[in-house]
Amino acid sequence: MHIEIIGSGIVGLSCAAAFAERCCDVTVISESNGPDESCCSWWAGGMLSPWCEMESAEPLIGELGVESMAFWSRFTSTYRQKGTLIVASPRDVPDLKRFGRRTQNWEQVKEEQIKILEPDLAGRFTTGLYYPQEAHFDPREVLPELVAYLQEKGVTFQFNKKQSDDFLKIPTTADYRIDCRGLSAKDTLKDLRGVKGEMVLIQSSEISLSRPVRLLHPRIPLYIVPRNNGVFMVGATMIENEERTRASVRSILELLSAAYALHPAFGEAEILEIGVDARPAFPDNLPRIVQMGKTIYLNGMYRHGYLAAPAMAKKVVELALSGNGNTPPSSSYTGNS
Ligand SMILES: Cc1cc2nc3c(=O)[nH]c(=O)nc-3n(C[C@H](O)[C@H](O)[C@H](O)COP(=O)(O)OP(=O)(O)OC[C@H]3O[C@@H](n4cnc5c(N)ncnc54)[C@H](O)[C@@H]3O)c2cc1C
Structure with missing residues (x-):
């Protein structure tokens, strides 16, 4: 055929x-x-997070995600099954609880376990959720x-x-x-539409992370995905707009402020790239x-x-x-x- x-x-x-x-x-x-x-x-x-995504997505996405992860784990040696860590400042702990209620396959982690998972975040967060089966590349x-x-x-x-x-x-x-x-x-x-996403690539030798870390925040939910050589992908905005090229100052300020809130070492990181595109989506x-x-x-x-x-x-x-x-x-x- x-x-x-x-x-x-x-x-x-x-x-x-x-x-x-x-x-x-x-x-x-x-x-x-x-x-x-x-x-x-x-x-x-490059986050493969079927369980975290259940916070806002339909169960179908979780099922497709688990099936696709089986493909990726066989296909690419760059597949890293290190899980996902979600943290929140003490003020936003109710959001963390709500996130947990809507999702599955997580373990609650306290300061000591966060320190073991991500030593560079030691002392910064007292509670979090860990999704051990998630992956990234x-x-x-x-x-x-x-x-x-x-x-x-x-x-x-x-x-x-x-x-x-x-x-x-x-x-x-x-x-x-x-x-x-x-x-x-x-x-x-x-009925296809675009949902704009802006992201920043930064590089720092001051901090290292082993897995995607999401910071819950009512206004700026952030994730940081570690890549090779001290590079981090900081993402991503979700805006009902089909622009594929223009990143706004406000979006980039918010993403970088959230990264800085996760760890002040990100304040010294070098900005490598600012990226934008629109995700194709049905209603x-x-x-x-x-x-x-x-x-x-x-x-x-x-x-x-x-x-x-x-x-x-x-x-x-x-x-x-x-x-x-x-x-x-x-x-x-x-x-x-
Ligand atoms: C900032 C950001 C972060 C994201 N993070 C994640 C994530 O962590 N995990 C995840 O699973 N997803 C993530 N996504 C979503 C994911 O990137 C999209 O769902 C996916 O890229 C859509 O892929 P696509 O192949 O449909 O479209 P595209 O990647 O846009 O590919 C379309 C292809 O069609 C070609 N084309 C278009 N018109 C023509 C034509 N007339 N003739 C010939 N060729 C044509 C283009 O050249 C291109 O090759 C993210 C998206 C964004 C913007």
Whole structure:
């Protein structure tokens, strides 16, 4: 079966992997020069936190997340299962309790355990929640790793090749076209919207963290994800806005103030990069598979692209391989149906 995939963000690459693993002949066509800074996937924190995300997400995200983590743990050596630590200042402890009530698979930690988990946070927080099964990685390591893996599997890539709206309306000669254009698919998926996310990359030799740390705060919920060489990803804003390029002073001030509140050593860190993109999301913030004839759309990954794409890609493959050419003119489902 020949599969044409449009887009080389995490969704396009996850679909390519899922089809290639079922021995399909896969071509990936992408406007970007590979998975680069023009893709939303470039700016992600790389947190794989299905249990923490349950604080605000539907149970489906947790199920997809656990399934995807099994894929990532097998796939990449950069996968770090160190858990997630959530802390709050004494004033915000009620928020921590509320967070705990809404989520599962955590252990309550006191000052002594926080000191063991993250020695550099010793004495700064008296209570927290620890999610030992969660994981993280650096998307900028994983994306090229996926491309190299797919090339080895015989997947063909055509980068720097934007597909025009007209082209996308022409029926494909492939058995299926999988549209993974992220927010650009708004031209067809009319209720897709962007949720702006701003992030900062900083570097410090004064402090080290082993795992993502979230600081609960009523106004500025923050997470910090450690990367190699003393680099930290500080993220991320969530703004109902489709801007993909402009970071505001207010957002960056708030992110950096929260990092400073987590530990004053971040005040001396060097700012390496400020990044912005808009997460593609449907109104219910759940991913969706939409089939229109021989085109299947996978989109709406919202803040769960890495967490959910491998599991959703498998559902796309099942849909295509069970199609036997009898494709309905238009249908859609959110993966749990
Ligand atoms: C600051 C921030 C932090 C995040 N943190 C996390 C996190 O920790 N964990 C997590 O799971 N998720 C996270 N996310 C969410 C995640 O990044 C997104 O859900 C995901 O990147 C969406 O991937 P995508 O492949 O749909 O879109 P994209 O990555 O944008 O890819 C779209 C692809 O389509 C191509 N394309 C578009 N139009 C055309 C065309 N006409 N012709 C050819 N190609 C085209 C583009 O070039 C690109 O290759 C975060 C997002 C942001 C912004």
